[in-house]
Amino acid sequence: MPQRYFVNELNDTITGQDAHHITKVMRMKTGDEVIVCHQRSCFSVSLDINQQEVRYKIIKKLTNPVTVDITLIQGLPKHPKTETVVKYATVYGVSSIIFTPMNRSIAKLENSDKKLSRLKLIAKEASELAHRFDVPDILMIQSLKDLDLSVYDFVLLADENQKTTSLKDAFNIDISNLKIAVIIGPEGGISDQERQLLLSQKVVPVSLGQYILPTEIASLYVLSYLSVKNS
């Protein structure tokens, strides 16, 4: 499969690090094909390379995949688990990731601008490798209380106290046009206080199976199930 690049503007030129990657790392030549993506659209293009200047001509627009709109609300884990969350949830198709410190988070929201730009770069690279059509949004917020859950049609809470409701039970509905959110606690899980707060809203507690999953990969359980269900 050809290399994929997410560009900020859809003109006929690739610049910056992507141009460097094409000319210096991949050593591509005029006539080589790559995929250029912008605002959830991807195009197969033919390159025209003149030294470091990389121009392209669109050959055809690719067909968008059928996706589910899933936001991961992730209790802030310790570094480098934030990076694992972003990399793996991105390849599993998450739409956006919101990190927030929760009661049991050991990590703090410090240098968040710098961390955020690093995480956005990881999301971009993972999107390219996974052949996504878009790059998920990454956000950091100060507190779970600042979240407006009313923007979602369906909010799940991964809850190890929940032994009976599986994803199959929770998603006994057509999900194709829903805006879904899933809340995953940090290491040590959500606290009782957080559970009360969330259950007093429209949040549905679910079991993520028989075993205790590490926080950095717990969302994959939900993302893969919804991907298969929607296939």
Add this chain to the structure above:
Amino acid sequence: MPQRYFVNELNDTITGQDAHHITKVMRMKTGDEVIVCHQRSCFSVSLDINQQEVRYKIIKKLTNPVTVDITLIQGLPKHPKTETVVKYATVYGVSSIIFTPMNRSIAKLENSDKKLSRLKLIAKEASELAHRFDVPDILMIQSLKDLDLSVYDFVLLADENQKTTSLKDAFNIDISNLKIAVIIGPEGGISDQERQLLLSQKVVPVSLGQYILPTEIASLYVLSYLSVKNS
């Protein structure tokens, strides 16, 4: 939840590194409760600690979870991805893992005794953290051709050439008593030659969704779907 230990023998004593963990790391005391597991059975036990000697009394046997029998046949990836495969597939409930070099494997099967004992330790620790009832077997074999696939009721091949058959289509059956295997290629995927070899046997090629998954976490897509389906 109490700490969990997998023991080699079910007598009334915990020895070795587990005893060290109980007395020195966790600083437990007589009367503290832990869970002791042996041969797919787990027991809640009360400790009786006399200096470094750790004895226990069984309080009750725990109820075994409902599980699916899934073997992961994993194209040997580069280090340390082998460790990621073992850690994460274990917490997602895999029954056993067989590593084998495939055509596109860059890693080689060298020092396999030493690597295997390290991977078995990772599997044991991940099983404890995940609250499993058993530790998955880890094996290494020289070649895909040495595998006897006839021992499985159902063998899946994760195949990026396969765009139509999803897991939902492939598993349109009751899986509760089946012995299932899933084959995942190394970085770069399976080769055409391997695909031919496998398809000439009873192997079912399936799509793992819209995106290209990194080899070290591709099996989680299958493990989570089967866990939900069987719930």
